[in-house]
Amino acid sequence: MFPLGICSIVAITVIIERFFFFRRIQATALAEKVLKMVEGQHMDEAQAIAGQSSLPLIKVLAAGINNRLHPAKAMEAAGITEMSAMRRGLPVLDTIVTLSPLLGLLGTIIGMINSFQIMAVSGIGQPHAVTGGVAEALIATATGITVAVIALIPYNYFLARIERETEKIEHYATRLEIALTTPPVKE
Structure with missing residues (x-):
């Protein structure tokens, strides 16, 4: 039960940290603003706004703005770094989802x-002692499965959220690349 307690504390810590991380990274309005500035050839303003942000999407756009000769490669490199930051802690949750039921079964065994x-020492004459021990042993399995279920739901949510954020980053990075390579309209 002690290892299961540690697993549950670690899982809850990772879940809370990732929840606040994903809650913080909503950046669509700021990305639109940066893109409008780039499209309007206000590169210095776009660079200043993008450079001040700590949001993953905006960091990727800032990499493209800062490296106008090769924006796609710069944004790709920044995107890889930001994806790693978004995945932080998820391997731990994945391990806990797998490990907890096994620890529970080990406790039961x-x-x-x-x-x-x-039963070997006291004989079959005391079935209550045996059944009480079996019931107590099954608590470990129930606890392990409970920890796994509690970690699995947020884990799958975070994976889906990373997928959505990746799609959003790809969308805005492509739009920025187009804006940077399109010659300005002369009036």
Whole structure:
């Protein structure tokens, strides 16, 4: 039960941290503003706004604005870095989802062994001692499955959220690349 307690504390910590991270990175309005500035050839203003942001989408756009000779490669490199930041902690959740039920089963097996040892020492004359030990042992399995379920739902949500953010970054990066390579309209 002690390892399951540690798993649950770590899972809850990662879930809370990732929740606040994803809650903070809504940047569509700022991305639109930066794109409008680039399209209007206000590069210095766009660079200043994008350079001040810590949001993943805006960091990727800033990389493209700062490297106008090769914006696609610069944004790709920045995108890889930002994807890594978004995935931080998820391998831990994935491990906890897999490990917790196994730890629970291990606890149950150890409890069953203890119950059979009690039965071997006291004989079959005390079935209550054996069944109480079996019931206690099954608590470990239930706890392991509960920890896994509690970690699995946010884990899948975060994976879906990363996928949406990746699509958003690709969309805005493509739009920025087009804006940077389109010659300005002369009046």
